[in-house]
Amino acid sequence: xTAPTSPAAPIDPTSTDAWAELEAHNLELxxxxxxxFDTDPRRAERFTHDAAELHVDLSKxxxxxxxxxxxxxxxxxxxxEERRDAMFAGAHINTTEDRAVLHTALRRPAGSSxxxxxxGQNIDEDVRGTxxxxxxxxxxxxxxxxxxxxxxxIETVVNIGIGGSDLGPVMVYEALKPLxxxxxxxxxxSNIDPTDAFASTQDLDPETTLVIVxxxxxxxxxxxxxxxxxxxxxxxxxxxxxxxxxEQEQEAVAKHFVAVSTALDKVEAFGIDxxxxxxxxxxxxxxxSVDSAIGTVLATVLGPxxxxxxxxxxxxxxEHFAAAPAEQNVPLLMGLVNVWNxxxxxxxxxAVLPYSQYLHRFPAYLQQLTMESNGKSVRWDGSLATTETGxxxxxxxxTNGQHAFYQLIHQGTRLIPADFIAFATPNHALVDGxxxxxxxxxxxxxxQTKALAFGKSAEEVRAEGTEGPLVAAREFSGDRPTxxxxxxxxxxxxxxxxxxxxxxxxxxxxxxWGLNSFDQWGVELGKQLAQGLAPAVAGDEQAISAExxxxxxxxxxxxxxxxxx
Numbered sequence: 001x002t003a004p005t006s007p008a009a010p011i012d013p014t015s016t017d018a019w020a021e022l023e024a025h026n027l028e029l030x031x032x033x034x035x036x037f038d039t040d041p042r043r044a045e046r047f048t049h050d051a052a053e054l055h056v057d058l059s060k061x062x063x064x065x066x067x068x069x070x071x072x073x074x075x076x077x078x079x080x081e082e083r084r085d086a087m088f089a090g091a092h093i094n095t096t097e098d099r100a101v102l103h104t105a106l107r108r109p110a111g112s113s114x115x116x117x118x119x120g121q122n123i124d125e126d127v128r129g130t131x132x133x134x135x136x137x138x139x140x141x142x143x144x145x146x147x148x149x150x151x152x153x154i155e156t157v158v159n160i161g162i163g164g165s166d167l168g169p170v171m172v173y174e175a176l177k178p179l180x181x182x183x184x185x186x187x188x189x190s191n192i193d194p195t196d197a198f199a200s201t202q203d204l205d206p207e208t209t210l211v212i213v214x215x216x217x218x219x220x221x222x223x224x225x226x227x228x229x230x231x232x233x234x235x236x237x238x239x240x241x242x243x244x245x246x247e248q249e250q251e252a253v254a255k256h257f258v259a260v261s262t263a264l265d266k267v268e269a270f271g272i273d274x275x276x277x278x279x280x281x282x283x284x285x286x287x288x289s290v291d292s293a294i295g296t297v298l299a300t301v302l303g304p305x306x307x308x309x310x311x312x313x314x315x316x317x318x319e320h321f322a323a324a325p326a327e328q329n330v331p332l333l334m335g336l337v338n339v340w341n342x343x344x345x346x347x348x349x350x351a352v353l354p355y356s357q358y359l360h361r362f363p364a365y366l367q368q369l370t371m372e373s374n375g376k377s378v379r380w381d382g383s384l385a386t387t388e389t390g391x392x393x394x395x396x397x398x399t400n401g402q403h404a405f406y407q408l409i410h411q412g413t414r415l416i417p418a419d420f421i422a423f424a425t426p427n428h429a430l431v432d433g434x435x436x437x438x439x440x441x442x443x444x445x446x447x448q449t450k451a452l453a454f455g456k457s458a459e460e461v462r463a464e465g466t467e468g469p470l471v472a473a474r475e476f477s478g479d480r481p482t483x484x485x486x487x488x489x490x491x492x493x494x495x496x497x498x499x500x501x502x503x504x505x506x507x508x509x510x511x512x513w514g515l516n517s518f519d520q521w522g523v524e525l526g527k528q529l530a531q532g533l534a535p536a537v538a539g540d541e542q543a544i545s546a547e548x549x550x551x552x553x554x555x556x557x558x559x560x561x562x563x564x565x
Contacts, residue, residue: 009381010514011078018074025070026344032479033060033453051330052316052497057484060453061337061417062345071336072326080332080511087507088322090118090283094518095380101518102281103288103503107314107496118283126281134278134296135304137258141210142181142303149252150242154210158187158200159297160230161214162222163523164286165260166190167368168499169214169297171361172290172310175495178358178427179302186301189230192222197229206237211257212297216280218259218266221527227270231257260293285518287368288503291496306492313496321504331501334483335508341417341481342509343387351409351418352395355445356490358427363395366502372520373506379514389513399444410452410476417481420449421498425489445484452480 013019037043037059047059047068063071075081087093090100105116105123116123140146144153159169170188173180180186189200201209211230215223231253238244238252253271261267262279278293290298291314299307321331341347350370352363374390396404398420409416422445426438455478461471485501487494510517536543536555544552 009383010379010511012386012514013074013078013512014386016074016077018070018077022067022070022074022340022344025066029064029067033062034455034478036064037454049328049330049333051320051324051501052313053487053494054317054330054497054501055486056330056334057486058333058337060449061341061481061483062479063337063340067340068333068336071340072332074339074512075326075332075336075508078512078514080508081326083511084321084507088318090116090123093380093516094283094285095516096519096521097282099518100283101285102283103285103291104314104318106284106289106291107311107318107500109312109315130278130280130293134293134299135307137276137278137296138300138304141300142184146210147255148207148209149238149244149248149255150207152205152207155183155208156185156187156204156210157297157300158189158204158209158211158230159214160189160211160223160226161260161294162190162220163368164289165214165220165223165294167361167365168287168290169295171359171365172295172298172495173301174361175356175358175490176298176302176306176310176492179306179492181301181303184301186297188297189226190222192225194229197226197233201230201233205241206234206256207242209234209256210300212260212300213257213270213272214260214294214296216260216262216286218261218263218270221531227257231271258296260296285520287372288518290499302492309492310496313491313493313498314500315496316493317497317500317504321500331504332508334501335505335512337483338391338417338505338509339512341415342389342391345415345481346388347391347415347417349392349394349414349416351401351405351416352393353398353401353418353420353448354395355398355420355422355441356427357397358490359421360397362421362498363393365499366393366395369502370506372523373517374510374513374515375522376515380516381514383514385513385515387513389509389515398448399441402444402448406448409480415480417483418452419483419485420445421485423487423490423494427490449482449484451476452478452482454478455480 044057044059046065048055048057083093087101088104090102092098092100094101100118102118102123106127108116108124108127110128112124141154147153159166166188173186187200189196211234213223213227218224234256235244235249235252244252250271254273257272258276259267259272260278264274264277267277268274278296280289280292280294284292291311295307317331321329326332338350352366354362370393371390376389377385379385395401408414409418422442430437455476456474458471458475461474466474506517536547537558539559544555547555
């Protein structure tokens with residue numbers, strides 16, 4: 001099977017007929033959401049689409065059918081669908097690293113036909129082979145067959161990673177925590193701040209703790225530093241509490257540490273048995289890897305069956321994105337709406353507001369996915385971007401956000417598009433007297449998007465008896481764009497669909513802007529400088545003096561305070 005090719009150079013979106021027509025359309029666009037809904041009884045129906053189990057209402061965005069038609073024309077002119085097909089087939093669309101982009105292959109069902117062959121490899125066999133090993137390991141831990149060095153069964157799995165090796169697993173674990181096996185929990189350490197390692201382990205029993213060190217190259221500074229700190233904590237605790245001898249230390253590390261890495265020599269040097277290292281491939285970017293072996297902590301604590309349900313949800317959205325007609329293709333439409341908001345309505349940020357406490361880490365997960373992918377000013381051929389790119393993604397669960405930052409979204413001077421996410425069936429159906437609390441919760445969900453769309457006029461404020469300066473203060477302009485995403489319930493499958501939805505939205509925006517959404521060179525400079533600054537921070541006066549005045553001054557301040565403290 002030969003992977004299709006995609007354009008060698010990105011097509012400048014501003015050179016297309018669709019872009020020029022969108023600019024003219026934006027200047028001529030008249031009316032408001034109130035007026036558009038009043039004059040078009042079918043607006044909500046026409047702008048609402050289903051993708052797998054997700055029900056997505058785009059009707060409260062600041063666009064008309066003409067806007068959407070022009071955005072779809074733009075997608076055709078820059079080749080979004082061709083590049084999508086190239087990605088799914090394994091073309092090397094990660095141009096700066098000359099790699100395929102195959103995170104979608106991680107969730108292809110077992111036995112998929114025809115098999116996916118890329119660069120001489122049977123990708124399906126590779127993926128399923130690794131999953132089989134992960135699931136076998138998970139079953140041993142869950143059954144109690146895998147024990148610590150003193151024979152006690154594992155009660156806590158500590159995942160040490162950073163970036164994509166942390167944000168995805170944390171988010172999924174928090175979202176699906178009710179499905180964790182009784183008596184088994186996960187902890188996560190990512191920050192090199194020693195507080196993180198200390199706080200995450202201080203109440204644990206080393207005898208019942210298993211550690212997963214997640215680093216593809218096994219060289220990530222933060223991850224390896226934390227791994228050494230936790231190894232020191234674990235061996236110290238075993239010596240003190242279980243009488244561990246020096247001769248047993250190697251066995252203890254092998255029984256209490258496993259790795260997600262392909263650097264088997266470094267894994268072995270750390271003391272981990274290479275047989276207990278689970279790898280993944282260079283065609284998986286870190287922020288796209290939660291459904292790879294990076295999810296070993298999830299398969300262990302939540303179970304292989306739950307992990308398979310998660311993968312099935314990913315795949316369902318992949319199938320929709322790959323095959324649904326453009327006019328009904330939800331990731332394509334949402335990506336194009338984001339382009340409209342950024343490039344024509346001049347939005348700079350994007351709020352994601354899940355009305356589910358279990359999704360409280362979802363906005364943080366999306367921050368890496370979207371901003372590391374599309375936070376770039378150079379296109380995939382090395383030329384400068386011709387448009388504004390990327391958005392600042394942020395958010396918190398409702399209703400907490402309502403009492404914090406919604407004021408700015410409702411009445412501020414900045415346009416902030418927002419995605420609202422909610423589920424029809426609660427994870428925990430509780431009542432307050434006769435009040436169904438989930439219904440009260442969703443009443444807030446529905447009310448917020450309604451208020452943002454339609455606002456409140458001065459006449460409506462006065463009709464409530466308010467006069468004078470308070471009228472303006474209580475007036476809401478409306479026309480604040482939102483997208484509503486609903487699903488029957490937050491299940492593993494639905495969570496997978498949500499994650500894949502935003503992966504593909506990010507892809508669509510990247511193609512329109514001509515970006516390689518799968519590298520992250522901007523992450524590297526600070527890490528390189530940090531290594532070079534280590535001697536100065538440690539007190540080497542010659543190294544301090546070689547720094548710029550600001551950096552040198554800050555380091556000297558640190559040295560003085562540290563010595564006094």
